[in-house]
Structures are given as structure tokens and as C-alpha cells.
Amino acid sequence: MQETSDRPYHHGDLRRTIIETAMGMLDEEQGWQFTLREVARRAGVSHAAPYKHFSDKGALLAEMSMLGFDRLREKLTAAERRPFASHREELFALAHAYVGFGTSNPALYRLMFGADAGKAADIHSGERALAAFGVMLETLERGQKEGVLRKRPIQGQATTCWALVHGLTMLAIGGLLPPAKVGPDAMEAALAALLEGLEE
Amino acid sequence: MQETSDRPYHHGDLRRTIIETAMGMLDEEQGWQFTLREVARRAGVSHAAPYKHFSDKGALLAEMSMLGFDRLREKLTAAERRPFASHREELFALAHAYVGFGTSNPALYRLMFGADAGKAADIHSGERALAAFGVMLETLERGQKEGVLRKRPIQGQATTCWALVHGLTMLAIGGLLPPAKVGPDAMEAALAALLEGLEE
DNA sequence: CTACATATGTTGTCACTGACAACTTCGAGG
DNA sequence: CCTCGAAGTTGTCAGTGACAACATATGTAG
Incomplete structure (x- = not known):
């Protein structure tokens, strides 16, 4: 019943998922005040995972x-x-x-x-x-x-x-x-x- | 020698001072990522003082x-x-x-x-x-x-x-x-x- | 097949922030 | 003179970005 068993340890395409999630939030909130942690939450990964793909929030926004x-x-x-x-x-x-x-x-x-x-x-x-x-x-x-x-x-x-x-x-x-x-x-x-x- | 003795408890024109300080920081940092607390620090008041004049950071930026x-x-x-x-x-x-x-x-x-x-x-x-x-x-x-x-x-x-x-x-x-x-x-x-x- | 190097995720932690609440000080008007 | 409200202060809290240390998967060399 553990969700952990369903979802493999490695996401597979986190980078893309993060970008897409963030794009969605950009639209929803009409701004880039969303938090990196919330992006991670929605993507179903830990709060630090995004840092493996973007050095900081600015890098994500730039992308x-x-x-x-x-x-x-x-x-x-x-x-x-x-x-x-x-x-x-x-x-x-x-x-x-x-x-x-x-x-x-x-x-x-x-x-x-x-x-x-x-x-x-x-x-x-x-x-x-x-x-x-x-x-x-x-x-x-x-x-x-x-x-x-x-x-x-x-x-x-x-x-x-x-x-x-x-x-x-x-x-x-x-x-x-x-x-x-x-x-x-x-x-x-x-x-x-x-x-x-x-x-x- | 206490600075407290020099500066009266009430600033007198904090609202204006806050705006001017923030304007300076806007220029220095080329953006509005500065923190309200830093503005307060530079203005020489406590971290919560600005809230007596602006309901939140957005209100200051709007002004x-x-x-x-x-x-x-x-x-x-x-x-x-x-x-x-x-x-x-x-x-x-x-x-x-x-x-x-x-x-x-x-x-x-x-x-x-x-x-x-x-x-x-x-x-x-x-x-x-x-x-x-x-x-x-x-x-x-x-x-x-x-x-x-x-x-x-x-x-x-x-x-x-x-x-x-x-x-x-x-x-x-x-x-x-x-x-x-x-x-x-x-x-x-x-x-x-x-x-x-x-x-x- | 095995063993290690590396990329990718996770947990834990830290200083800091915005925001609020409760308390203090001061000055103006009855 | 006293009280009441505006303006400041200290204290606090949840949440954040960023990093470090640890865990797990993957693929490649021997």
C-alpha cells in the first residue's frame, strides 16, 4: 500500500515534470511567486529534488x-x-x-x-x-x-x-x-x- | 552612549523614510527582492515597524x-x-x-x-x-x-x-x-x- | 557477474523572511 | 491630568531557499 512501491525511486523525467508543473503554477497564480517546494510537492518529489536539475529558483525561471x-x-x-x-x-x-x-x-x-x-x-x-x-x-x-x-x-x-x-x-x-x-x-x-x- | 537616547521613540516620518529607503534599495539591487526587514534595518527601526504604515510588502511596492x-x-x-x-x-x-x-x-x-x-x-x-x-x-x-x-x-x-x-x-x-x-x-x-x- | 562511479532522490538542517499578536511609549484633546 | 489611540518594539510561527550528508538506481569496465 506504500506509495513508495508504486513510484520508482528515480522519477525518470523530473526535469521536464518540474518545468511543466512550474509552468502550470505560473499560469494559475499569474506570477512567479510560487515556491520551489510547492512545485516539488505537486511533482510528488522531495523538497530538495529540484536542486538536482536547477541550481536555484532563478535558473528554473530562466529556463x-x-x-x-x-x-x-x-x-x-x-x-x-x-x-x-x-x-x-x-x-x-x-x-x-x-x-x-x-x-x-x-x-x-x-x-x-x-x-x-x-x-x-x-x-x-x-x-x-x-x-x-x-x-x-x-x-x-x-x-x-x-x-x-x-x-x-x-x-x-x-x-x-x-x-x-x-x-x-x-x-x-x-x-x-x-x-x-x-x-x-x-x-x-x-x-x-x-x-x-x-x-x- | 545608548543610541536609544538620541533617537526618539517615535520616528516622526517613518512612512516617508521607508519609501525612500526602499527606493534606494530598488535601485541598488535592480529589483524588488529586497526584504522588508532590511528596509527596516536601514531605516533604523524594528522589523515590524513598516507594518504600521503598509499592510504588507505589496502595499509598499504599489506605493x-x-x-x-x-x-x-x-x-x-x-x-x-x-x-x-x-x-x-x-x-x-x-x-x-x-x-x-x-x-x-x-x-x-x-x-x-x-x-x-x-x-x-x-x-x-x-x-x-x-x-x-x-x-x-x-x-x-x-x-x-x-x-x-x-x-x-x-x-x-x-x-x-x-x-x-x-x-x-x-x-x-x-x-x-x-x-x-x-x-x-x-x-x-x-x-x-x-x-x-x-x-x- | 560484480563492483564501483555517478546521477538522481531523500532527509535533515539553518538562517532568514513575511506576518501577526501582545506589550510599550508618546503626544494630543477632553 | 488622564486617558486613548497612533506609532514602535519584542516575541513568535510557519514556511522558504539553499546546502550537506546520506540512499538508491544505472551503466559500464574488468
Whole structure:
């Protein structure tokens, strides 16, 4: 009857389980205040087990953050792979995918960008975060080649796009874009203004 | 020789002292992981004294966040009060003031927008936060009246501005706009693109 | 097949934290 | 002058992150 007999001494894939459990708690509690011990409890392991896979809580959070960038990149590439009538529509779709990712994973998104310490720079300049950035870059480059976009330094345009889209996401997550206060399509307006500023 | 004799039993202005001390630590540690007890220690009071002024740590952080919005509003109004050759320059100045505030108070800025719990919405819809937003709104309204800006729903334009500027700030704080990688004036480019999208 | 080295889990422990309760001090208003 | 409440203090508690020491599984060399 001992549970000990059911569950083998070694979990088998604790690392993954810990991450998944923590991801769940991130969502539930809308923040990363959850305790490592509670994660362990839910995973059904002892309170010190997580330390065999993550040097400290920060390391776990960092891994979760990177995982977030992986998912973001996937969502962006998926959005961009579909056929489009125009380059403008493609950019629109990309932007929507980005904001959609943020609004449907608010806590994760905040974690990705709000990382407490100065670790932010490390995470964001990591390969996995840059990959997400890369998707947008490629689309912009294509736009310039096709002559749809003004030929300005590509990095500047990319910065503009990312900044606008990131800002929109944050505002949306913070509940600062309620249709009642800001109009039914404040976001569309913002994206339109952006494109009008970028296009030839 | 007892310090107790110097310092009166009642501090006199503990609330303010606590806030200022905490603000200092926010800056030093680039985050709000500091402990309430350490704040009390530095303020020279007992570990429980802060609870006479703030129901819990979150309340202190919320107050600090609001204080941040006050300062932001002040900086924006100051920037906007100077004389300008054109409306475009005024908007530029405003945007620079905003980003400047964020980059020179990174931890505070993160606190203002990264507030852990869902408290974000409460803080941002508070009077003091909206006041900061209001400065930008007024400038945009003036721009429309003067015929410089396209006559679109003002809230949409404001959203666009805020999103762009907020995004730029976050990227800058995160160290994602190093001139080496993104060009020497990625920010200028972004602001220019924004204005070109808003202007008539 | 055996025996050990290593990765993975567990128990035990420590200093510290946020939060509360009970007690003390001080100053303002009847 | 006295009392009452605001502001501080000491004491305490459960819970936390982190580490150390110990236990168990796994796989690999002889």
C-alpha cells in the first residue's frame, strides 16, 4: 500500500515534470511567486529534488523564459508560413500572432521580459530569444526587397516593429486597452499607423 | 552612549523614510527582492515597524509604483512646457523624456509595469497613472487641432504612441538596443517612423 | 557477474523572511 | 491630568531557499 512501491525511486523525467508543473503554477497564480517546494510537492518529489536539475529558483525561471521564446518563435513562424495576398497582410498577421501570444500567456510573457535581476540581458541576447526576433527580421527584409517598405536600416525598422508590438502586448496584458476606453480597435489603429510609417 | 537616547521613540516620518529607503534599495539591487526587514534595518527601526504604515510588502511596492508614475508625469510635463519650433519636435521631446525616464530608472520602471500580481490593472487605472498618460493625450489633441496630425480617434493614436514608446523603453532597459547591433540611432528611426505614420 | 562511479532522490538542517499578536511609549484633546 | 489611540518594539510561527550528508538506481569496465 506504500506509495513508495508504486513510484520508482528515480522519477525518470523530473526535469521536464518540474518545468511543466512550474509552468502550470505560473499560469494559475499569474506570477512567479510560487515556491520551489510547492512545485516539488505537486511533482510528488522531495523538497530538495529540484536542486538536482536547477541550481536555484532563478535558473528554473530562466529556463521557463527561454521556453517561452521558443513557443513565441514557433507561433510566429507558423503565422508567417501561410499564404498572403500582400506583404502588408503578412506583417499584420505576424503582429497579431505576437500580441496573441502575449495576451494568451500573460504571466509567461511578463516573465520573459520582466525577469527580475539583470539576467534580462543574458536571456534576451541568448540564441533562443534572438531566433524569435529573427522571424520578424526576415519578413521585414523580404518587404524591403519587394520594394514595399522604405529602404531604411533594417535594424531600425525591426526595432520599431518590435517596440510597437511589445508595447501593445504589455498594455493589453495590463488591461489598459479596454474597448470601452480606447475604442474597439485601438490595436488595429496602432498597427495601421506603424505600417503607414514604414511603407513606401 | 545608548543610541536609544538620541533617537526618539517615535520616528516622526517613518512612512516617508521607508519609501525612500526602499527606493534606494530598488535601485541598488535592480529589483524588488529586497526584504522588508532590511528596509527596516536601514531605516533604523524594528522589523515590524513598516507594518504600521503598509499592510504588507505589496502595499509598499504599489506605493512606490505610483510614486514612479508621479515622477514620470512631472518629467513629461516639464519636457512639454518648453517652447518648440514645431509640433513634431514637441512630440519628439516628449518621447525622449519618456524613454529617458525609463532608462535612468530601470528598476523603478520595471516595477511600474511588471508588478507581479494582477495588481497591475489596479495601479494603471489609478488616478496617478492616468495623469501621466494624460500628458501625452493632450499633446496629441493639440496636434490634431493644429492640423498636424491625421484626424483619427485620439485614443487610438495615444495607444500607438504609448505602445511604441513603452516598447522602446523596455527594449532599451533590457540592453537590446546596443548601437553595435542595432545601429547608432535605432531609437530615432523608430520615433521617426511613428511620426510619419501619424502625421498628415 | 560484480563492483564501483555517478546521477538522481531523500532527509535533515539553518538562517532568514513575511506576518501577526501582545506589550510599550508618546503626544494630543477632553 | 488622564486617558486613548497612533506609532514602535519584542516575541513568535510557519514556511522558504539553499546546502550537506546520506540512499538508491544505472551503466559500464574488468
